[in-house]
Amino acid sequence: MTDLHIRSKLSVSSSDMAHWLLQILIISSLHLISPSSQQETRFVYENFSSQENLYLDASATVLPSGLLELTSASEHQMGHAFYNKPLELSSYFSTHFVCALVPMQGNEGGHGLAFVVSPSRDFSHAEPTRYLGVSTHHHLNHHLLLLAFLLLSLTLFGTLSSMMSKTITWGLM
Structure with a gap:
């Protein structure tokens, strides 16, 4: 019975650890969301044959x-x-x-x-x-x-x- 109890605790501990790592991953990725939410405008005219915009x-x-x-x-x-x-x-x-x-x-x-x-x-x-x-x-x-x-x-x-x-x-x- 002790063995079962330890496995259960390890399972909960592993789940908590995964949840904590997921939160850190999300928080550390927030800086990637901010710049991409701003629309970046890029245009290149290698020649002006197409006068688009x-x-x-x-x-x-x-x-x-x-x-x-x-x-x-x-x-x-x-x-x-x-x-x-x-x-x-x-x-x-x-x-x-x-x-x-x-x-x-x-x-x-x-x-x-x-x-x-x-x-x-x-x-x-x-x-x-x-x-x-x-x-x-x-x-x-x-x-x-x-x-x-x-x-x-x-x-x-x-x-x-x-x-x-x-x-x-x-x-x-």
């Missing part, structure tokens, strides 16, 4: 080769390309892109590209010659982040500089 305005166009051309060789143009769905930004985000800024011969400056985070894609009041076609002067309550890549001619060294970037924020207190 892409909004183009002004002179922006997709060439037959699939390249996105924001402006042509004409002067005083601006073009915008926006991801067409709202993004929810948390404490951080990352982006990678490849671009080509090709100045006209004899006019090695003034070309640029801007990565913009904005609550609106309406830049109809922007000027092509100022702020790379991005301005919030008519929308003072808009907060935006602008990461500008500019191609500038440095007469001091007599060479065309490599890309220079500048982060500009408007409307942030």
Whole structure:
């Protein structure tokens, strides 16, 4: 009879141990549930032939080769390309892109590209010659982040500089 009693105690003890281990497993896995409950947005445009979720305005166009051309060789143009769905930004985000800024011969400056985070894609009041076609002067309550890549001619060294970037924020207190 003693033997039966010991087996019974071991069985209960083993069950309690399994229950306790299951609780620890669930508690330690909670951190995995939280990030996956937030929807992560990812998109990649290897070429722009398929313009899914892409909004183009002004002179922006997709060439037959699939390249996105924001402006042509004409002067005083601006073009915008926006991801067409709202993004929810948390404490951080990352982006990678490849671009080509090709100045006209004899006019090695003034070309640029801007990565913009904005609550609106309406830049109809922007000027092509100022702020790379991005301005919030008519929308003072808009907060935006602008990461500008500019191609500038440095007469001091007599060479065309490599890309220079500048982060500009408007409307942030």
